[in-house]
Amino acid sequence: MIRFLLRRLGLAIPTLLGVSLVIFVTIRIVPGDPVASLLGPTGSPEARAELTTKLGLDKPIPVQYVTWLGRVAQGDLGRSIAKQTDALAYVWEAFRNTITLSLFAAVVAIVGGIALGVIAATRRGKVASAISSGLSLFAVSAPQYSVGLIFIVYLAAGRGWFPTGGMRNTTGADAGTTLDLIRHLWLPGISAALVPLGIIARMVRSSMLDALAADFVEALRARGLPEWKIRWHAFHNTLPSVLTIAGLQVGYLLGGVIFVEVVFSWPGLGLVVFQSISQRDLPVIQAGVLVSALAFVVINLIVDTLHGLLDPRIRR
Amino acid sequence: MTATQLVGDDTADTPTDTAPGDAIPAPDGSTPARDTRPSGTVKRRRLGWPARIAGGVCASFLLAALLAPLIAPYEPLADDRSNRLQPFFSGGHLLGTDGQGRDVLSRVIWGARPSILTGLIPVFVAGLIGTLLGLVAGLGSHRVNTIIMRTLDVFYAFPAVLLAIAIAAALGSGTSNAIIALSVILVPPIARLAESEVARIRSAAFMEAARVSGAGWWSIALRHVLPNAAPAIVVYCTALVGLSIVYAAGLGFLGLGVAPPTAEWGLMVNELRQFTFSAPGISLVPAVVILIASVAFNVFGDGLRDLLDVKGDGR
Numbered sequence: 001m002i003r004f005l006l007r008r009l010g011l012a013i014p015t016l017l018g019v020s021l022v023i024f025v026t027i028r029i030v031p032g033d034p035v036a037s038l039l040g041p042t043g044s045p046e047a048r049a050e051l052t053t054k055l056g057l058d059k060p061i062p063v064q065y066v067t068w069l070g071r072v073a074q075g076d077l078g079r080s081i082a083k084q085t086d087a088l089a090y091v092w093e094a095f096r097n098t099i100t101l102s103l104f105a106a107v108v109a110i111v112g113g114i115a116l117g118v119i120a121a122t123r124r125g126k127v128a129s130a131i132s133s134g135l136s137l138f139a140v141s142a143p144q145y146s147v148g149l150i151f152i153v154y155l156a157a158g159r160g161w162f163p164t165g166g167m168r169n170t171t172g173a174d175a176g177t178t179l180d181l182i183r184h185l186w187l188p189g190i191s192a193a194l195v196p197l198g199i200i201a202r203m204v205r206s207s208m209l210d211a212l213a214a215d216f217v218e219a220l221r222a223r224g225l226p227e228w229k230i231r232w233h234a235f236h237n238t239l240p241s242v243l244t245i246a247g248l249q250v251g252y253l254l255g256g257v258i259f260v261e262v263v264f265s266w267p268g269l270g271l272v273v274f275q276s277i278s279q280r281d282l283p284v285i286q287a288g289v290l291v292s293a294l295a296f297v298v299i300n301l302i303v304d305t306l307h308g309l310l311d312p313r314i315r316r
Numbered sequence: 317m318t319a320t321q322l323v324g325d326d327t328a329d330t331p332t333d334t335a336p337g338d339a340i341p342a343p344d345g346s347t348p349a350r351d352t353r354p355s356g357t358v359k360r361r362r363l364g365w366p367a368r369i370a371g372g373v374c375a376s377f378l379l380a381a382l383l384a385p386l387i388a389p390y391e392p393l394a395d396d397r398s399n400r401l402q403p404f405f406s407g408g409h410l411l412g413t414d415g416q417g418r419d420v421l422s423r424v425i426w427g428a429r430p431s432i433l434t435g436l437i438p439v440f441v442a443g444l445i446g447t448l449l450g451l452v453a454g455l456g457s458h459r460v461n462t463i464i465m466r467t468l469d470v471f472y473a474f475p476a477v478l479l480a481i482a483i484a485a486a487l488g489s490g491t492s493n494a495i496i497a498l499s500v501i502l503v504p505p506i507a508r509l510a511e512s513e514v515a516r517i518r519s520a521a522f523m524e525a526a527r528v529s530g531a532g533w534w535s536i537a538l539r540h541v542l543p544n545a546a547p548a549i550v551v552y553c554t555a556l557v558g559l560s561i562v563y564a565a566g567l568g569f570l571g572l573g574v575a576p577p578t579a580e581w582g583l584m585v586n587e588l589r590q591f592t593f594s595a596p597g598i599s600l601v602p603a604v605v606i607l608i609a610s611v612a613f614n615v616f617g618d619g620l621r622d623l624l625d626v627k628g629d630g631r
Contacts, residue, residue, distance in 0.1 A: 289478050
């Protein structure tokens with residue numbers, strides 16, 4: 001198991017290098033001359049040359065990449081142009097709120113997806129199956145911003161059943177408590193969860209159907225096991241593949257959650273990135289993408305480890 | 317041409333089509349009914365009714381985009397400050413008016429043009445690039461394959477939307493930059509599918525025949541492999557259109573697409589969401605339009621996928 005883990009960790013290194021290379025490219029494709037934009041139109045040729053050397057732009061691109069990578073490894077992603085603070089620290093602060101929202105959404109997606117998928121697989125030919133299959137297809141297709149706005153109009157605004165946005169109340173009896181946080185989590189959490197929920201549901205359905213068609217199910221049935229126990233055995237067999245897809249989906253949550261955060265004014269990474277877009281605060285956007293990609297790699301590593309624990313066959 | 321092809325079906329080799337009389341359970345757990353047709357014929361598969369309805373909806377969206385100047389009741393940019401936020405069905409405004417008194421229905425119809433184009437073009441571009449990469453990787457040496465496929469793997473380390481946002485933000489907002497960003501993120505899944513299709517075809521007997529008869533790389537790739545891989549790739553690309561439209565509108569929503577006052581669905585969502593309290597119905601119109609388009613394109617693409625039994629990679 002230790003060797004398996006070490007090998008997985010080793011495999012993450014080229015991925016991380018690739019990620020850093022892609023982000024470096026997104027920095028380089030910014031149109032325009034960075035020296036000119038920093039100096040303005042009045043910069044003298046000497047000042048230009050001096051700044052070019054200072055920024056390291058006179059060196060070959062591979063050297064620039066290595067220099068940049070060295071800085072990134074030390075946590076230096078440049079300064080936010082709009083906030084005049086360290087970009088990474090600024091993004092990290094917001095990212096903690098994104099983790100809260102994503103974890104909540106992940107739980108909703110996994111629990112809901114498994115429930116919907118199992119219903120669709122075990123009630124074949126019945127109305128419940130058709131409804132749950134249709135629901136999962138709908139969930140996969142539902143854009144997060146559309147769902148979020150529909151929730152706000154029908155469940156929050158006017159009705160007052162849920163808050164329309166934000167993360168915590170500043171006034172009121174339960175302001176700042178966990179209960180208050182959970183009340184704020186429901187709508188954005190479900191909006192972010194729908195797409196992964198639908199994908200997990202479809203995955204559970206198809207692997208549950210595969211498992212139910214396997215020979216061992218016939219053997220269990222011949223031994224006279226009650227149907228629910230047979231289903232439990234079949235379900236157990238779907239877990240490794242469900243886990244893999246669920247892990248991947250939780251990673252993709254980090255992308256979709258941006259729209260949810262904007263719609264619900266959730267003070268997370270997505271809202272920060274959104275505000276940075278209009279201000280063209282590129283260091284913050286790059287830091288945001290880097291942090292998300294890192295989180296994505298870490299999630300995949302955790303999922304692989306769990307997969308290895310659940311299914312000894314893949315440890316080799 | 318074989319008998320199965322004459323019957324007009326290209327799904328003969330799918331695992332669900334067991335030979336008549338064989339009681340092998342299909343992968344979905346059901347036992348196929350005994351078939352009385354002569355052996356060698358295959359049941360002609362059709363699109364189910366949900367996929368057909370969805371196809372109709374997709375077609376009407378495309379038609380609306382094409383015929384926008386003819387069917388839109390008003391100019392999409394004509395504002396009328398005295399008629400702000402009129403409710404549905406009032407004064408000839410079927411879907412009401414927005415915060416500047418512009419007719420929402422006309423803006424939805426005109427908005428279909430940039431919204432659908434920014435969704436379709438990336439799929440098309442990524443389809444071409446992805447297919448080419450898949451061909452080169454699938455037919456190239458082991459080393460070429462490793463280089464291409466491992467490079468594409470890097471893109472799987474990002475949530476796709478985030479990467480699109482980073483690219484579009486770096487290039488600056490605008491439709492063409494949004495299209496570039498979306499094309500980049502759609503290439504890896506298409507190339508993966510193309511590569512696996514090519515790998516499947518590579519081992520076919522007719523490939524050996526082509527090689528023995530001295531066909532060159534391009535001839536093999538274009539005349540033997542591509543025609544066999546194309547159906548699966550086209551179907552997979554169709555299934556990606558819904559997703560691409562949602563992402564395109566998402567970029568518009570974040571301010572990375574067209575510039576105001578142009579009508580575009582994603583931008584409209586953002587413009588109208590400030591009226592959640594004062595005009596809740598109108599504020600939802602573009603969001604619901606995108607939702608309908610997304611569901612329609614996905615159901616249609618899914619139907620096609622089931623018909624041809626193409627597997628994607630779960631995005």
